Amino acid sequence: MADSNDKIKVSIDGISVEVVPGTTILNAARQIGGEIVPPAMCYYSKLEGSGGKCRTCLVKVSKGSEKDPRPMPKLVASCRTTVMDGMEVQNITSNEVLEARKGVVEMLLINHPLDCPICDQAGECHLQDLGFEHGAAATRYEFERRTFEKIDIGDKIQLHMTRCILCYRCVFVADQLTNQRVHGILGRGDAAEISTYIEKAVDNDYSGNVIDVCPVGALTDKTFRFKNRVWFTKPVEAHRDCPTCSGKVTLWYKGEEVLRVTARKDAYGEVEDFICNSCRFEKKNTADWVIEGPRKVANTSVIASNHYSELKPLPVIKDNPKLKEANKNQLERSVRL
Amino acid sequence: MARKLLLEHIDVPYINTLEVYRQKGGYRAVEKALKKLSPDDVVEEVKKSGLRGRGGAGFPTGMKWSFLAKPEGVPRYLVCNADESEPGTFKDRFLMTYIPHALIEGMIVSSYALGAKTSYIYVRGEMMPQIKILERAIEEAKAAGFLGKNILGSGYDLELYVQPGGGAYICGEETALLESLEGKRGNPRIKPPFPAVAGLYNCPTVVNNVESIAATVPILNMGGDEYAKIGIDRSTGTKLISASGNINNPGVFEIELGLPVEEFIYSDEYCGGITNGKRLKAVVAGGSSVPILPANLILKTAKGENRLMTYESLADGGFISGTMLGSGGFIAFDEDQCIVRNTWNFTRFYHHESCGQCSPCREGTGWMEKVLHRLEYGHGKMSDIDLLVDVSKKIEGNTICPLGDAAAWPVASAIRHFRDEFEWHVTNSDEAQIRNYGLAHYADPLTLAG
Numbered sequence: 001m002a003d004s005n006d007k008i009k010v011s012i013d014g015i016s017v018e019v020v021p022g023t024t025i026l027n028a029a030r031q032i033g034g035e036i037v038p039p040a041m042c043y044y045s046k047l048e049g050s051g052g053k054c055r056t057c058l059v060k061v062s063k064g065s066e067k068d069p070r071p072m073p074k075l076v077a078s079c080r081t082t083v084m085d086g087m088e089v090q091n092i093t094s095n096e097v098l099e100a101r102k103g104v105v106e107m108l109l110i111n112h113p114l115d116c117p118i119c120d121q122a123g124e125c126h127l128q129d130l131g132f133e134h135g136a137a138a139t140r141y142e143f144e145r146r147t148f149e150k151i152d153i154g155d156k157i158q159l160h161m162t163r164c165i166l167c168y169r170c171v172f173v174a175d176q177l178t179n180q181r182v183h184g185i186l187g188r189g190d191a192a193e194i195s196t197y198i199e200k201a202v203d204n205d206y207s208g209n210v211i212d213v214c215p216v217g218a219l220t221d222k223t224f225r226f227k228n229r230v231w232f233t234k235p236v237e238a239h240r241d242c243p244t245c246s247g248k249v250t251l252w253y254k255g256e257e258v259l260r261v262t263a264r265k266d267a268y269g270e271v272e273d274f275i276c277n278s279c280r281f282e283k284k285n286t287a288d289w290v291i292e293g294p295r296k297v298a299n300t301s302v303i304a305s306n307h308y309s310e311l312k313p314l315p316v317i318k319d320n321p322k323l324k325e326a327n328k329n330q331l332e333r334s335v336r337l
Numbered sequence: 338m339a340r341k342l343l344l345e346h347i348d349v350p351y352i353n354t355l356e357v358y359r360q361k362g363g364y365r366a367v368e369k370a371l372k373k374l375s376p377d378d379v380v381e382e383v384k385k386s387g388l389r390g391r392g393g394a395g396f397p398t399g400m401k402w403s404f405l406a407k408p409e410g411v412p413r414y415l416v417c418n419a420d421e422s423e424p425g426t427f428k429d430r431f432l433m434t435y436i437p438h439a440l441i442e443g444m445i446v447s448s449y450a451l452g453a454k455t456s457y458i459y460v461r462g463e464m465m466p467q468i469k470i471l472e473r474a475i476e477e478a479k480a481a482g483f484l485g486k487n488i489l490g491s492g493y494d495l496e497l498y499v500q501p502g503g504g505a506y507i508c509g510e511e512t513a514l515l516e517s518l519e520g521k522r523g524n525p526r527i528k529p530p531f532p533a534v535a536g537l538y539n540c541p542t543v544v545n546n547v548e549s550i551a552a553t554v555p556i557l558n559m560g561g562d563e564y565a566k567i568g569i570d571r572s573t574g575t576k577l578i579s580a581s582g583n584i585n586n587p588g589v590f591e592i593e594l595g596l597p598v599e600e601f602i603y604s605d606e607y608c609g610g611i612t613n614g615k616r617l618k619a620v621v622a623g624g625s626s627v628p629i630l631p632a633n634l635i636l637k638t639a640k641g642e643n644r645l646m647t648y649e650s651l652a653d654g655g656f657i658s659g660t661m662l663g664s665g666g667f668i669a670f671d672e673d674q675c676i677v678r679n680t681w682n683f684t685r686f687y688h689h690e691s692c693g694q695c696s697p698c699r700e701g702t703g704w705m706e707k708v709l710h711r712l713e714y715g716h717g718k719m720s721d722i723d724l725l726v727d728v729s730k731k732i733e734g735n736t737i738c739p740l741g742d743a744a745a746w747p748v749a750s751a752i753r754h755f756r757d758e759f760e761w762h763v764t765n766s767d768e769a770q771i772r773n774y775g776l777a778h779y780a781d782p783l784t785l786a787g
Contacts, residue, residue: 051527052527052695052737053694053695053696053737054695054696055695055696055697055735055736056696058735074734074735075734075735077527077737080527099731100731100735103697103728103730103731103735104696104697104731104735106731107696107697107699107700107701107704107731108696108700110700110704111700140724141704143704143707165696166693166694166696166699168694185522185693187693188505188507188689188690188691188692188693189688189689189690189691189692189693189698189699189702189703190688190691190693190699190700190702190703191693192692192693192699
């Protein structure tokens with residue numbers, strides 16, 4: 001463990017932070033937090049080798065380091081560039097960065113339909129946020145968009161290639177979490193697509209995690225699709241004793257019904273612990289879980305429209321003696337609250 | 338008559354065989370290196386020669402070699418980039434076809450210098466004849482004791498393999514090449530780490546172009562200092578130029594760097610002038626990815642000096658009035674050629690060859706191609722021209738590898754120098770449509786529909 005003496009100083013948009021050597025610019029910015037954190041569509045801290053592809057996190061290095069203060073000649077991907085001592089980085093303070101990012105958003109939206117009203121990812125879509133923050137009001141692209149025939153990749157996951165922005169996250173999940181990788185990238189350039197080997201279904205115990213890592217609505221949960229909008233649901237943190245995974249999840253309630261189970265995500269929308277398919281798809285009864293409390297929702301999130309901060313135990317728990325016992329602590333806490 | 342080093346014996350019958358190649362002094366460099374010089378001495382000679390990478394970027398080869406990490410117990414690799422596929426560039430395949438032993442000899446010398454015991458020649462998949470030629474040459478060299486165990490009794494071992502690529506332009510980018518060589522999809526890696534630190538199989542690796550590696554042979558034979566006397570300033574030695582387009586003598590020429598561009602175009606020793614006595618309109622000097630220059634700027638710099646075939650002179654004026662020597666793919670256009678059509682054609686190539694990893698290149702190249710197609714076929718708008726400039730700016734410098742720049746520069750430079758021609762396609766859309774009717778009627782290249 002590096003002590004504070006080993007730390008190096010980096011300044012992002014004029015705000016200094018001390019980080020351990022090897023930290024990327026993006027992660028240094030995340031340690032500061034707030035608006036100066038560059039967006040990231042393909043980087044995923046839990047997936048080794050991810051990042052550098054979408055180019056949304058480009059930043060300007062106006063001073064390389066104390067030793068070599070020359071600026072870097074091009075914008076760099078903050079998710080893959082490690083900081084140097086004395087480095088100065090511009091993110092939202094650089095017009096060049098904002099222009100480049102605007103360009104990237106425009107490019108990404110060329111082949112990603114703005115069908116948020118019918119897309120299951122709406123409300124949880126990173127591209128939606130990015131488009132809102134950096135996009136233009138209208139596109140200059142006037143040609144036919146690429147579309148795809150639907151591919152059936154199994155009974156649990158829906159692949160909508162039309163919406164895919166080729167971030168490769170799901171491929172990294174398949175490579176690093178599953179032992180039966182059956183999907184990857186086919187084709188080149190704007191003809192590239194996520195696909196499975198011929199007539200294969202994505203079917204293994206951790207395959208459901210591709211849904212959580214997809215930043216847009218290309219991979220969605222067939223057991224949840226079209227059942228509700230995310231802002232009408234109530235996320236609750238819960239866990240169970242799972243022999244395969246950590247069993248720590250978020251349950252998405254509508255009334256007394258668990259509509260969806262996902263892995264828990266951090267402030268940057270990244271999964272904290274990947275979960276198995278059994279927890280995700282098969283455990284949709286409240287009785288399967290130990291409820292921990294309401295999931296903390298950021299004020300900026302669309303889910304905050306249904307914001308609540310204290311646990312009001314669902315009737316299904318209150319009325320069931322077995323669940324009452326399992327959630328004893330929470331029930332006591334709710335009484336205290 | 339200019340001095341030739343690589344193509345000196347090109348006209349000797351059977352120079353592709355080991356026997357004739359040796360009769361003409363072949364493999365002297367290997368003997369000299371392995372018997373008289375240490376690996377560091379070889380690196381020093383290459384440094385002294387001032388040789389710059391002949392694949393396109395022009396980075397000093399000796400310096401690149403000296404960056405190679407040398408951790409204990411970890412193998413080092415030399416990989417020859419023979420994935421030549423830049424439109425307009427065909428010098429490497431020429432060298433491999435006619436004098437394969439020049440490359441094999443260069444590989445042995447360079448591998449020795451770098452301490453590599455296994456080296457690869459990564460050849461573009463479509464170049465099957467060259468692959469066969471190289472494989473036969475390797476067998477000959479091995480049988481003669483120039484490859485394998487204990488070469489010439491020096492104690493140095495080297496295994497050399499030819500690896501056919503998948504036939505993708507992107508695999509000419511050094512990190513994509515390494516991915517492909519490892520058996521993966523040919524996607525460029527994000528740098529750093531550079532291959533000198535973590536290259537093939539995560540080991541220190543040098544990737545050099547065919548011509549750069551072959552050039553180490555004359556460098557060792559004549560000595561780095563002597564080699565550095567050829568050429569001008571920081572552009573030392575000779576360079577293979579593949580000349581094509583509207584010239585009387587298309588082909589591969591070896592020039593001494595510093596030759597005036599005008600002499601190269603009009604001298605009978607080289608291009609022999611423009612076909613049918615027409616006027617020169619424009620030149621792409623270093624392969625399709627470098628900025629196109631109009632005739633006045635390719636012959637003289639913006640300061641009015643003679644433009645020379647050197648890295649520095651061609652780059653004089655930056656992107657406003659300069660270009661690059663690049664890979665040496667010299668394409669001349671006469672006064673009848675349509676710059677819009679040519680730009681569209683180049684962009685079509687880059688669109689097709691984009692690997693699709695990063696967003697600006699994946700989406701932007703296709704966008705530019707569609708706009709250019711529309712302009713060329715007389716359906717464009719005046720605003721399309723500025724749109725193209727803007728999209729090219731959004732791609733340039735924002736991608737993982739230089740393919741994005743390669744796609745953006747031809748478009749931006751063509752509009753910079755030939756904007757009136759783009760405007761003509763908008764203001765004379767009827768004529769543009771009629772001009773293209775014949776082609777469009779039979780096959781629209783975008784849809785392949787008649």
